[in-house]
Amino acid sequence: MKDTTRHQGKRRLLAKIVADKGITDESVLDAIRKIPRHWFMDSSFEDHAYQDKAFPIAADQTISQPYTVAFQTELLGFKKGDSILEIGTGSGYQTAVLCELGARVYSIERQQTLFKKTKNFLNKLGYRPKRLSFGDGYLGMPEYAPFDGIIVTAGAPFIPKPLLKQLKVGGRLIIPVGEGGTQIMTKITRKEVRKFEKKEYGDFRFVPLLEDKN
Ligand code: SAH
Numbered sequence: 001m002k003d004t005t006r007h008q009g010k011r012r013l014l015a016k017i018v019a020d021k022g023i024t025d026e027s028v029l030d031a032i033r034k035i036p037r038h039w040f041m042d043s044s045f046e047d048h049a050y051q052d053k054a055f056p057i058a059a060d061q062t063i064s065q066p067y068t069v070a071f072q073t074e075l076l077g078f079k080k081g082d083s084i085l086e087i088g089t090g091s092g093y094q095t096a097v098l099c100e101l102g103a104r105v106y107s108i109e110r111q112q113t114l115f116k117k118t119k120n121f122l123n124k125l126g127y128r129p130k131r132l133s134f135g136d137g138y139l140g141m142p143e144y145a146p147f148d149g150i151i152v153t154a155g156a157p158f159i160p161k162p163l164l165k166q167l168k169v170g171g172r173l174i175i176p177v178g179e180g181g182t183q184i185m186t187k188i189t190r191k192e193v194r195k196f197e198k199k200e201y202g203d204f205r206f207v208p209l210l211e212d213k214n
Pocket of ligand 1: 061062063064087088089090091092093094095108109110111114135136137138153154207208209210211
């Protein structure tokens, strides 16, 4: 795996594109400048790694668009040491961004091939999430709850109740909600044990958060 000055230059441009689209958090932009996104993609797509686009990875899944990764990460609004649960590990790129920002990361993936591949890969890169788990994201990770933040990286037809339950008071759930082609980026903040506040942030496109294991 090579990371050349040409790759690095392309990443600086990518960070600028993402910043021009409205991302202001410098630590998020730094993570984009630092992480070799081309390593997270099949080599046949390597040339596309530094366009602001989603791309196919293994098992019919996609690596999220850099702007979307940055937008969701900024919305999560966490500080170093916070515990963050990610639903949909996929390529591990978002996981790496969260690790880079100093979160204690927990992540779930339902596709076994991807789960194994990404687990080995992140380990090889030196990223150390607290836990990567193979399973159903609809259930969250009750054994490690509550979380300061939960980020869902696939389009959910509805907001899974277990995820709300696993938020700390003050914690945030960032989830694209909607079936079909587009989802509405939604932020739920747990204001009090039984009080949740919802804000919406426009349309995004995600692969679906699937409900069974087959
Ligand atoms: N965060 C990833 C995005 C991958 S796309 C990245 O940065 O590359 C969404 C991922 O969610 C896919 O890998 C898909 O297999 C996974 N997924 C879909 N339904 C799921 C479920 N119910 N539980 C856990 N993961 C799921």
